[in-house]
Amino acid sequence: QVQLVESGGGLVQPGGSLRLSCAASGNIIEVYHMGWYRQAPGNQRELVADITTGGITNYVDSVKGRFTISRDNAKNTLYLQMNSLKPEDTAVYYCNRFTFGPFPWGQGTQVTVSS
Numbered sequence: 001q002v003q004l005v006e007s008g009g010g011l012v013q014p015g016g017s018l019r020l021s022c023a024a025s026g027n028i029i030e031v032y033h034m035g036w037y038r039q040a041p042g043n044q045r046e047l048v049a050d051i052t053t054g055g056i057t058n059y060v061d062s063v064k065g066r067f068t069i070s071r072d073n074a075k076n077t078l079y080l081q082m083n084s085l086k087p088e089d090t091a092v093y094y095c096n097r098f099t100f101g102p103f104p105w106g107q108g109t110q111v112t113v114s115s
Contacts, residue, residue, distance in 0.1 A: 002028060002103040004095055009109030016085050020109055022078040022095030028103070030073035035098040036080045038091035039108075049080060050098045062088070085113045 008020040020036070028034075035050035049059045049069040057069050068081040078095050092108040 002026070004028075004103060004106035006093060006095055006106050006109040009093060009111045011112045011114065012085055013115050014086060014113055016113070017081070017083045018085065018111060020080040020082065020093055020095075020111075022080075022106075024076045024078065024095075027073070027076060028097065029071050029076050029078050032097040033099045034071065034078050035096060036067075036069055036078070037094045037096060038089075038111075039094070040088075040091040043091075045094070047098070048093070051078075082111070085111075087113045089113050 003025040005023045008018060010018060012018055033050060033052045036048045037045050038048050039045040048063055049067055051057050051069045051071060059067060066084045071078045090111060090113050092110050094105055094108045096102040096105060
């Protein structure tokens with residue numbers, strides 16, 4: 001059973017930073033094209049950033065230049081470094097594979113950007 005466990009969220013002021021982590025069972029992080037997603041209240045879940053098995057990264061326009069996706073294959077962990085956070089970044093953040101359909105979703109980690 002695949003397990004994805006997100007952590008690192010919290011309450012931060014506008015302009016602040018957070019680093020999210022996604023711990024995965026097995027070697028999922030290394031084998032699959034992975035992504036970070038977010039879901040704000042009343043909105044659908046959206047892709048924020050993804051990273052291919054070859055290390056190519058892609059970002060939604062609203063986070064380009066502020067967020068960085070990376071992974072540590074040895075630790076089976078996916079990361080999302082978030083800088084210059086804005087109130088509109090407030091959401092629950094999830095990780096999952098980008099292709100072949102999602103694994104069972106984890107519980108996500110709440111990010112709240114507010115003064």
